[in-house]
Amino acid sequence: MFSPRIAFLDVDGTLIDAGEVIAPSTIDAVRTARQNGHLVYLSTGRAAVEIYPAIRDIGFDGAISAGGGFAEVGDELVIARTMPEEAVARMVGFYEESGYDFYLQSLTHLYPSPGVRARFATYLQQDRERRGDDRTDLHSVADLDEHPALKAFANVRPLSYSGIAKSVFLAGDLMAYDRVSEALSSEFHVITGTIPHMGTGSGEVTLSGVNKGSTILQLLDHLGIDAAAAIGIGDSSNDIEMLQVCGVGIAMGNATADIKAHADEITTAVLDDGVWNAFRRHGLI
Structure with missing residues (x-):
């Protein structure tokens, strides 16, 4: 069967x-x-x-x-499963006080802080240099003329506190994850980032649970x-x-x-x- x-x-x-x-x-x-x-x-x-x-x-x-x-x-x-607006405001306030770059994710929009695009441009260049062009059997999923992430993060629109499900923080500070976790983990689910090269300088935050x-x-x-x-x-x-x-x-x-x-x-x-x-x-x- x-x-x-x-x-x-x-x-x-x-x-x-x-x-x-x-x-x-x-x-x-x-x-x-x-x-x-x-x-x-x-x-x-x-x-x-x-x-x-x-x-x-x-x-x-x-x-x-x-x-x-x-x-x-x-x-x-x-x-x-989105965050209450007041919770988003507290989270964003902590990022801004700490000087961390970040972006918010809703269903239909990204809300990046002004430094996010430059950080991603650096990550993408490092990935290209590390990867090289040795394999010709692979297919790219990104537009080679202008990477989709760079397009999205170039649009620094006013932040929305409604409909936000997740944030990603990005920092040169390798203690960033510990600091965010200490400040937010009572209300949020905080994990280390999944972005290459960032380690504990980045992380992802959703509502607890x-x-x-x-x-x-x-x-x-x-x-x-x-x-x-x-x-x-x-x-x-x-x-x-x-x-x-x-x-x-x-x-x-x-x-x-x-x-x-x-x-x-x-x-x-x-x-x-x-x-x-x-x-x-x-x-x-």
Whole structure:
């Protein structure tokens, strides 16, 4: 008897690498799994507006975005877990007093502080230099003329305190995570950042209890699917709860040792057919 599965895929470090290229086998794995009757969802810390068209065009059944802040089935928003406006104001006030760059994520907009675009330009250049152009079999998911993140972060609009699900802070201060955690963790879920090169100089903040894992459980309940049928695949600190709640939690080969310790098994790295091998092992393809 055919038993369909549902897979949740992180984006950065799982679907694509830090240089925002994707292995052709990953595209084939997603499309083949869906053709075979399984569901495949994105589960990302990115806001919905940061999921580039080239990623969406691969074809998914829906997406969890903003680290669990929102969940969509197809194009329908079914879960929104946003912060009270006064909580956003307190969080932003702390960032501004500390001199940290940051951006806020709503469903439809990003709200960056003025220094965010320059920081991302530096990260992208470092990624290009580190990656080189040795592999010609990979596909880029970003516009090579102007990177989508740079376009988004160039728009420094007045901040909105309503409809915000997550913030990301960026600082040269390697104590930033400790300071943000101390100041905000009584009300918020604070984790170290998932941006390359930043380490404890960056982090992600959602409302307490809001993470990919808890939103996956809400979405599964909405869909009428048991968590035992779910597969979660990720590589970073914001994937831990996802790996824990899914029937099978799979860490990428490029994940840190801490993330691997929370997984049931480990697949190969992001550009070494990691998603394909995981799907193959569990019979989705």
